[in-house]
Amino acid sequence: MKYLCLVYGEEEKIATMDDHDCLAVDAALRGSGHCIASEALQPVATATTVRVRNGRLAISDGPFAETREALAGFYLIEARDLNEAIQLAAKIPPAQVGCVEVRPIRPIREQPRSGLAAQAAAE
Amino acid sequence: MSTPAPAATAAAIDLVYRTESRAVLATLIRLLGSFDLAEEALHEAFRAALEQWPRDGMPANPRAWLVSAGRFKAIDGIRRQARFSPLDLDLHDAGVDGPDAIDDAALEDDRLRLVFTCCHPALALDAQVALTLREVCGLTTEEVAAAFLTAAPTLAQRIVRAKAKIRDAGIPYEVPAPAQLPERLHSVLRVIYLVFNEGYGASAGDQLTRHDLSAEAIRLGRLLVALLPDPEAIGLLALMLLHDSRRAARSTADGELVLLDAQDRALWNRAQIAEGVALVERALAQRQAGPYTVQAAIGALHAQSATPEATDWTQIVGLYDVLLRMEPSPVIALNRAVAVAMRDGAEAGLQALDAVLESGELSGYRLAHAARADLCRRLGRRDEARAAYARALELTRQGPERRFLERRLAELEAGTGAAVDPAAFRSTNG
Numbered sequence: 001m002k003y004l005c006l007v008y009g010e011e012e013k014i015a016t017m018d019d020h021d022c023l024a025v026d027a028a029l030r031g032s033g034h035c036i037a038s039e040a041l042q043p044v045a046t047a048t049t050v051r052v053r054n055g056r057l058a059i060s061d062g063p064f065a066e067t068r069e070a071l072a073g074f075y076l077i078e079a080r081d082l083n084e085a086i087q088l089a090a091k092i093p094p095a096q097v098g099c100v101e102v103r104p105i106r107p108i109r110e111q112p113r114s115g116l117a118a119q120a121a122a123e
Numbered sequence: 124m125s126t127p128a129p130a131a132t133a134a135a136i137d138l139v140y141r142t143e144s145r146a147v148l149a150t151l152i153r154l155l156g157s158f159d160l161a162e163e164a165l166h167e168a169f170r171a172a173l174e175q176w177p178r179d180g181m182p183a184n185p186r187a188w189l190v191s192a193g194r195f196k197a198i199d200g201i202r203r204q205a206r207f208s209p210l211d212l213d214l215h216d217a218g219v220d221g222p223d224a225i226d227d228a229a230l231e232d233d234r235l236r237l238v239f240t241c242c243h244p245a246l247a248l249d250a251q252v253a254l255t256l257r258e259v260c261g262l263t264t265e266e267v268a269a270a271f272l273t274a275a276p277t278l279a280q281r282i283v284r285a286k287a288k289i290r291d292a293g294i295p296y297e298v299p300a301p302a303q304l305p306e307r308l309h310s311v312l313r314v315i316y317l318v319f320n321e322g323y324g325a326s327a328g329d330q331l332t333r334h335d336l337s338a339e340a341i342r343l344g345r346l347l348v349a350l351l352p353d354p355e356a357i358g359l360l361a362l363m364l365l366h367d368s369r370r371a372a373r374s375t376a377d378g379e380l381v382l383l384d385a386q387d388r389a390l391w392n393r394a395q396i397a398e399g400v401a402l403v404e405r406a407l408a409q410r411q412a413g414p415y416t417v418q419a420a421i422g423a424l425h426a427q428s429a430t431p432e433a434t435d436w437t438q439i440v441g442l443y444d445v446l447l448r449m450e451p452s453p454v455i456a457l458n459r460a461v462a463v464a465m466r467d468g469a470e471a472g473l474q475a476l477d478a479v480l481e482s483g484e485l486s487g488y489r490l491a492h493a494a495r496a497d498l499c500r501r502l503g504r505r506d507e508a509r510a511a512y513a514r515a516l517e518l519t520r521q522g523p524e525r526r527f528l529e530r531r532l533a534e535l536e537a538g539t540g541a542a543v544d545p546a547a548f549r550s551t552n553g
Contacts, residue, residue: 081295
């Protein structure tokens with residue numbers, strides 16, 4: 001199963017961490033075949049939020065919501081089940097000062113929902 | 124066969140249902156990969172049993188028979204519904220009469236798998252509790268809802284969402300690996316203790332104890348110890364038995380609260396106490412005592428005191444010191460302060476208590492105020508006692524407790540009332 005591990009933390013705390021620790025974990029995850037993709041992110045100050053309403057593009061500075069813990073990076077991993085995904089996520093260094101959200105991927109290509117079906121299902 | 128098969132009366136089949144259905148369900152969940160499919164399969168299996176056993180006699184191994192029957196019916200149902208044959212289903216030994224590799228050891232493992240899955244920390248705690256009571260203990264949704272004073276549809280939704288999370292997030296049906304076991308066991312023990320507490324000192328409503336839940340928790344505790352004799356599991360079972368042993372003495376016929384030092388100890392269940400004490404010793408012997416074991420040891424000291432005066436408060440304070448090192452929680456510090464009052468007098472106890480209250484963490488905890496009220500009352504500090512009783516009353520949601528505190532307050536006003544042991548309030552710990 002694929003999971004997205006979203007790495008969150010207070011930016012000042014994450015900034016004090018040694019990148020080499022993160023790189024070592026990343027290398028291990030890639031080497032074991034668990035990691036499909038992974039990246040660190042620039043700080044939230046560099047973020048831009050895009051919304052389209054009524055055909056009009058609205059752009060704003062910053063993340064979609066101001067939060068104490070900000071998104072710092074991600075790992076897209078392949079794991080046997082949630083227990084394995086949790087064990088892998090726990091190795092990510094920022095988990096010690098922040099947290100890692102582990103979310104299963106929805107198989108949208110294999111099972112695409114049409115909007116109307118979703119509405120009917122909700123009734 | 125030289126002996127005839129035992130009579131498969133309705134009563135006998137009912138007994139099999141009551142003793143085996145949970146284990147059968149646990150195995151069917153593993154074989155079918157789904158809670159819902161397994162539940163349907165269980166029903167189908169018992170329907171088949173009701174048809175066939177009166178005719179053919181009780182099978183030698185009812186459990187294995189039911190598992191086979193359930194799996195067969197489920198696979199049959201799936202095949203009829205599927206548009207193409209599911210290649211990954213093993214249909215070879217789906218036959219009811221076929222040789223079955225399902226042995227008792229595997230079935231016991233499945234019960235453990237079920238417990239750990241229902242108590243997975245990725246599920247919300249109230250979902251863990253609901254799911255465990257429903258799937259492991261076999262309570263109906265309505266029974267679980269009633270026990271927790273929740274509306275049945277709300278409870279039903281909670282269970283549906285929990286099963287959906289298990290499915291969608293990929294929570295596996297397995298016993299955790301040894302490295303993860305201690306932490307995962309903690310999750311299971313917490314659920315069991317929560318269920319016990321809910322039954323022991325009902326948090327709201329007018330019944331002091333809902334002993335059905337306590338009995339259920341004890342049953343769960345026994346199951347866990349039988350499957351996984353971890354010292355803390357043993358300690359928790361001991362703790363529950365020792366608390367439960369006082370059930371008959373804890374309230375009057377009218378349902379009014381009777382504190383520990385006022386309880387008629389002749390009403391204490393000696394069999395439960397003996398069992399609890401033996402379990403404490405067994406847990407301590409393994410030299411890995413954890414918080415539940417230490418709390419059970421405290422309970423054992425109370426249980427073994429013939430009278431309140433005979434209570435060994437020095438040992439109890441010592442045990443609280445140990446407990447506090449393991450789990451530095453304000454509630455435990457509160458209980459320790461109350462024990463200090465018994466060992467060293469109300470003044471010393473009040474000092475210890477106020478030190479805990481300073482942090483402010485217990486400001487919303489009714490038992491902290493009740494304990495302070497009582498110590499102040501013993502010291503003749505009536506205004507402080509009155510204020511503390513009033514605060515405790517604001518916070519209590521439970522009929523018998525509320526009436527007890529009101530009586531104390533009234534006694535205070537009237538200048539009457541005997542000194543009481545605040546330790547007699549059983550503080551719930553998390």
